Amino acid sequence: MKHKKHANNMEEMAENTEKVDKTANEHQPASGNENVDDNSAESSGDVNEGNDVLIDELQTEINDQKNKYVRLMAEFENYKRRTNQEKLDIIQTAGKDILISMLEILDDMDRAEKQIEQDTDLDHVKEGVMLIFNKFRNMMAAKGVKSIDTLNADFDTEMHEAIANVPAPSPEMTGKIIDEVQKGYTLNDKIIRFPKVVVGN
The missing domain is CATH 1.20.5 (Single alpha-helices involved in coiled-coils or other helix-helix interfaces)
Incomplete structure (x- = not known):
């Protein structure tokens, strides 16, 4: 009987322990998962706010x-x-500057034309015309325009334009310029018109 009573007491104690544990579990607060969720939400909010600030900065820079x-x-x-x-x-x-300079030559030509009509002295007329020619050449030289000397010079394809080849009058004139058909000119040492020449061969 004693053994049976003891067994019954043990069963009651076990049942009471289960009830106490169950009640304790029902009234026990959450294990911290709610705090974790709150922290995650706060972290997510901070990230979004940081992204918005970065986007605003980038948009401002753009x-x-x-x-x-x-x-x-x-x-x-x-x-x-x-x-x-x-x-x-x-x-x-x-061409304004050079044209203004040439107007003086044109004035001289007008005066020479009147003088030619009145003057019967041919030498006097030639002298006046030569003065005009020289004045014009000097004016062109002052502007940097100069003629290219070609007669008896060695033919150079970089500087001369050969329009004809003729037998050289002497052996030493072979490959040289014998005649000049049209003068060539330079402007500040740069060729603006190539001379047309006849070359001996």
Whole structure:
């Protein structure tokens, strides 16, 4: 009987322990998962806020670069417009200086023409004409225009334009310029018209 009673007591104790554990579990607070969820939400909010700030900064930088680009393009268009106008002005007035200088020669020619009609002295007329010729040559030289000496010079394909080849009058004239059909000229040492010459062979 004692053994049976003891067994019953043990079963009651076990049942009571289960009830206590069950009650304790029902009333026990959450294990911290709610705090973890709250922390995750806060972290996610911080990341989103940081992304928004970064996007705003990048958008501001893009706008600044766009404004700089627009200003640069506007300045470049203004520069092109100015340079094109300057080029046009230079082209239109490029020969102005030399033409003004030639007007003096034209005045001398008008006076010489009147003098030729009145003067019967041929030597006097020649002298006046030669003065005009020399004045014109000097004026051209002052502007950098000079004639190219070719007679008896070695033929050079870089400087001369051969329009004919003829037998050389002597062996030493072979490959040299025998005659000049049209003068060549340089402007500040740069050829602006090649002389047309006859070469001995």
